[in-house]
Amino acid sequence: MARDLDRMPTREALAAAARDFHARGWMAGTAGNLSAREPGDRRAFWITASGRPKGRLGPEDLVRVQVADGAVVERLDPEARPSAETAIHRAVYAALPQVGACFHVHTVEACLASWAARGPELPLPPLEMLKGLGIMEEHPEVGLPLFENRADVEALARDVAARLQREPPRLPALLIRRHGLTVWGASPQEAYNRVELLAFILEYLTRGGR
Numbered sequence: 368m369a370r371d372l373d374r375m376p377t378r379e380a381l382a383a384a385a386r387d388f389h390a391r392g393w394m395a396g397t398a399g400n401l402s403a404r405e406p407g408d409r410r411a412f413w414i415t416a417s418g419r420p421k422g423r424l425g426p427e428d429l430v431r432v433q434v435a436d437g438a439v440v441e442r443l444d445p446e447a448r449p450s451a452e453t454a455i456h457r458a459v460y461a462a463l464p465q466v467g468a469c470f471h472v473h474t475v476e477a478c479l480a481s482w483a484a485r486g487p488e489l490p491l492p493p494l495e496m497l498k499g500l501g502i503m504e505e506h507p508e509v510g511l512p513l514f515e516n517r518a519d520v521e522a523l524a525r526d527v528a529a530r531l532q533r534e535p536p537r538l539p540a541l542l543i544r545r546h547g548l549t550v551w552g553a554s555p556q557e558a559y560n561r562v563e564l565l566a567f568i569l570e571y572l573t574r575g576g577r
């Protein structure tokens with residue numbers, strides 16, 4: 368990344384992150400969706416438009432929607448529609464007011480690691496990398512909240528909302544079985560860094576690491 372995402376205008380930062388993730392194979396085709404709030408705006412966020420190729424994303428491919436009901440409040444391209452998975456981002460922003468950016472990617476390792484996992488969370492190995500996710504213990508025992516994938520995205524978003532409200536997660540992320548990874552942070556750069564850390568940890572796991 369040539370420039371720090373947090374020094375870029377919000378829509379530019381999201382488009383740059385999408386192109387970067389596409390180049391790594393984490394946003395193949397039109398898959399995945401990225402969102403961020405304008406600093407200080409608690410009521411709305413920008414999210415990638417539905418059906419746009421992530422390797423060629425530009426700032427016009429972002430739509431601004433309300434957290435409360437998903438209604439579009441701003442867009443440069445009148446044909447741009449919010450991502451089909453906007454409801455999951457709304458659930459994260461509504462439950463966690465400190466979140467400034469939420470990134471959802473479809474990595475091979477996220478699919479592999481979640482396919483093999485059983486129970487409500489995927490236990491993570493006690494790697495040094497967990498420090499970057501705020502886990503500072505010597506021998507941490509933490510798990511990534513795991514959700515069953517659903518064809519009905521609104522139903523999946525309700526599952527996420529209910530769990531985030533019930534038990535605020537220790538890790539700034541969740542996993543959807545055979546689907547992908549959702550990671551959040553205070554800003555686009557923090558969310559970006561955390562996607563990289565979790566991608567590393569999930570790759571380690573799928574290569575047989577414990």
Ligand SMILES: [Zn+2]
Binds near residue numbers: 399400452471473546
């Ligand atoms: Zn997805």
